[in-house]
Amino acid sequence: MESKISVKNLDFFYGSNQALYDISLDIPEREVIAFIGPSGCGKSTFLRTLNRMNDTIASASVKGSVMMDGKNIYASGTDVVALRRRVGMVFQKSNPFPKSIFENVAYGIRINGIHSNKADLEERVERALKNAALWEEVKDRLNSSAFGLSGGQQQRLCIARALAVQPEVILMDEPASALDPIATQKIEELVVELKRDYTIVIVTHNMQQAARVSDRTAFFMLGKLVEFNPTQKMFTNPDEKLTEDYITGRFG
């Protein structure tokens, strides 16, 4: 198994509160990995250790290692800005910038200086919007505000924005939890589609969603990784009794 990200013995603390206990797991390249578990189980916290988004919390501290392509992203001297360009993120609530649709997607390209000229920039924006399955809906109003879009469209815009900087890994923190079923379905189809080019880690509350989109599933509880297995096995014949109880809805 070719690991894109390899986590070893990761502990995470908010001040003196330990939120993650001794997590070890390997994320293969170009697969969709789902994180499931009850609220407060640490799945979102764990997701955010993968692009060091938890660095913004002053009291947070990390032990253990997260190797990406063989390099520990928590080693001193790591360029966090460069890391986050390689590991994109889509959030629970869509958070477009107060700019036009075009400028939202162009933002990451601009700040990272990826484009060579204006035509290249436009082409990259178009490609990102197409990859996010949004192009047809917005191509005639690229210069209008991103806030004129529906919730589902805004979330796909945020995905396009993340795709535009050509990351290697995309982290998604419950990307469809605020959306209606039709918008959710579009996001799910998109996730499966994107797997061809990207490694995707998706946190979800929705177990059917995990079953539909992911290749492997990790089940977290109380800050511990209970089980990590191929999704098929997880949902038919899990190793752990706890996993089975959770998946069959005996608690949660």
Next chain:
Amino acid sequence: MANTGTKGDKVFHAVVFAAALSIILIVAAVIAVMFQSAIPSMERFGIGFLFGREWKPAQEEFGALPFIFGTVTSSVIALILSIPVSLGIAIFLVEQAPKKLARPIAFMVELLAAIPSVVYGLWGIFVLAPLIREYIGPFLQTYVGFLPIFQGRITGIGMLTAGIILALMITPIITSVVRDVLEAVPHTQREAALALGATKWETTMIVLGNASSGIAGAVVLGLGRAVGETMAVTMVIGNSPQIVASLFEPANTIASLLAANFAEATDEMYLSALIEIGLVLFLVTFIINAFAKLLILSVASKTNAAKQG
């Protein structure tokens, strides 16, 4: 029994309504009285009052232009000096400073706002004015002395001194309002930028973009304070109604003219002219605020949408 509460509520409604109404009546009364008292001066001088450059009460010659010029110029100097500093403090406090450092700095800034105006004036006379006369003025003349605004004799008392004092006085209010609006920008906006590989600087630019209307509002509040500030300005501006390019020269503002001359204005025309220029101050602030409100409205829709999104 059932209507006891209803009756009480009616009285309650009447009381709070009266309170709300009284503020409108007071403003209307102030305008009416000022307008009426200004009529003799308005009839005598007409619109020329606003453009007259001479202010000689003994000859019954009253022109408001030097005071309007002084008010606008000193306020603009204050804003130019204060905006970058205030933004810098607010950005540092919200985006960068550790909590241990943010609290004492915020406290110091708020303390600045509590210093009485007359104390600023004294500080201006005894500290700032000599500083400008001995160091700042000569320094500016050496390096940018070719600019007309930095030419002429440096006494330490004048437009620049007033502008700097005003900048100090409006910095706390601009800082604290900007700090509040920056704090109101959703954390998800910062995370969105960071997740795309934005640096701290680039993330801050996104935050400022979100807060632009609030920042405009903060600047307006500061401008309002600068235009109306009286005591400290009177003490350092030199109270000389002239329109010259040099910022080292003494000047005067409307508020400072009123403060310094009201007591000695005994004859009717002098008093009426002073009240008319007070009315002008009222109009100047009104126009500034209306203009700024329009500015805010044009960007506010953007931020409102951001809150929904």
